[in-house]
Amino acid sequence: MNPPQSKTVTIFGTALAVLLAVAACYFFPFGQYNPPPIGDPSTPTKAIAAQRRPTLKIGKPLPKEQRFDGQAAYEHLLAICKLGSRTSDSPGMTAQQEMLTQHFTQLGAKVSLQELRAGRNPATGLPQPMANLIVQFHPEAQQRVLLCAHYDTRPLPDRDPDPWQRQNGVFLGANDGASGVALLMELGRRLPTQTTLGIDFVFFDGEEYIYDERIDEYFYGSTYFAQQYRDHPPSYRYAFGVLVDMVADKKLGIAQEMHSSTWAATRPIVQEIWGVAKQLRVREFIHKVGRPPVLDDHVPLNKIAEIPVIDIIDFEYPNARNGYWHTTADVPENCSAESLGKVGWVLQEWLRSKLRP
Template identity: 55%
Template sequence: MKFFSIAILTASILTTLEIAAQSEPPQTVVQGPTSFNGKRSYEYLRQLCDLGNRMSGSPGMQKQQELLAKHFEKLGGQVTWQRFSARHPITRQPVPMANLIVQWNPESKERILLCAHYDTRPLPSQDLDPRQRREGLFLGANDGASGTAVLMELAHHIKSLPDRYGLDFVLFDAEEMVYSDRTDPYFLGSEYFAREYRKNERDYSYVAGVLLDMVGDAKLSIYQERNSVAWDDTRPIVQGIWETAARLGVNEFIPQVRYEVRDDHLPLHNIGGIPVCDVIDFEYPDRRNSYWHTTADTPGRCSADSLGKVGLVMLEWLRSAN
């Protein structure tokens, strides 16, 4: 996810939210025998970051692909690869890429799509240190690994879900193989997936979808994304997810529109016609305290509690699907 605009809120709403954030202590989700394991999800996030940078076509990406395929197959998922290529923004040489698709209940004609991007940006382009912007290591703990880590843990719970719908996880490659925000394209993996979904004959359709992006921040606050609320076909998905969070007492899901985000849900919806909403935390106090696209996007900025809360909301939302 790369560009965004903050929704205009009245001063009174902002003040109310700020006071609430300061006065209410963070709530911890109680883990039951079948609840989402945030600690294990966090360990998955650390595993991914231990591979280093995972930009498209890199050795780190290849190692990640091998790790993820083994993980999902071990848990009973049917793993396939959607392979494509694109030119490197600098060298102009072709870069092999692959969207990872994991299916459960593959015979079902009505399916739910859960997705995230699993590549990392080549460089920490927003770092305050000019040298780091050119040469620094971008691990992408929150921006890349967090959504993937939630799906890795969610795979442990598939058997507890109703089989009314088929379920697909898709991890998109090349969401941000970007060196220059002005010239390099985003969302190559999700665009390819959306075009293939639209043009190819198929005997199934996606009835709902959720994109998970930047959901591991230790100071979690997930507002509703403007496009996801504006579209008629995704508004009920947003309402269902935030109502699930409210029922569970996960107050980090805030039922207010705060930002408009350019993310993978745009090509999925606008090209593929897939009703996908964006669940994303893009709330930073100011540029100096933001670690977005910097060397500071490390596992230490994320938490098991945040991953656990997001995962539990998604798990319970899936359980309520009928």
């Protein structure tokens, strides 16, 4: 398939490993990626469809005035984009960390930075300072939920049609970077008051600190977070998690990400969330498995930490040709408060049902 091939890694032995353009995520052809050891992703799609789907009754939805506020989330997105580029350890990233710390502290959460050094700073050749931002509500709770997004932006708009912009332009990452953060900021304003169970919002750095596709890697922050969780187990455990990425497209359409819908540990989460969307009549959650599978921050969380985390992502931005992705067109004007509102509402109602004390 032509457009998705631009973000596919095809592996033929060791001599031919071609990495083509990657963004908030990149793709492996089905059957060529070794999955996390938490379930068997090889179950045929038809067999999965034939299995009994879990049912989660959401009860009576919240009244309209208490629902997730998409416009408020969009205002957060605007504020984030006003900071400019938010690459790792940049002034924009520091300002964003201060914004998030103030926002969540005022909501009563515990906020901390998980610092790491990873990748390669092209100016110095040394590992780049990075920091995941971890927000904890009800930190004493031992059973916790992980809600996450990446909050860094790609250093350059390297898929822009203008050659000068590819080398010198500013990548704002309104959808690919700010949308997940904005959604979680607004969700954090509403959800923790509705439960006493533990909720962690984690914002990953270094998701796409990429200057040279040939040697640079992805997912530094989420990989480090997963390694720390595995190697230095905290007293608490994550029961499940959700990653949100690229969820503000005006032409929203969210299929079920293939890894998430085929891994045994994450499949029920997908079925529950899409089931809630159906009950709420949010048709932008499409009841089919997207192809090919997405490699995103949820993969190290599953593979390394064995935390069952799914990926909610609309990669076709604004359509299958993906023309805004990693270009100077990824700006707030191409994002939608309505889209943020729909994704946030589905997650809010699903989590309310899951987190009842």
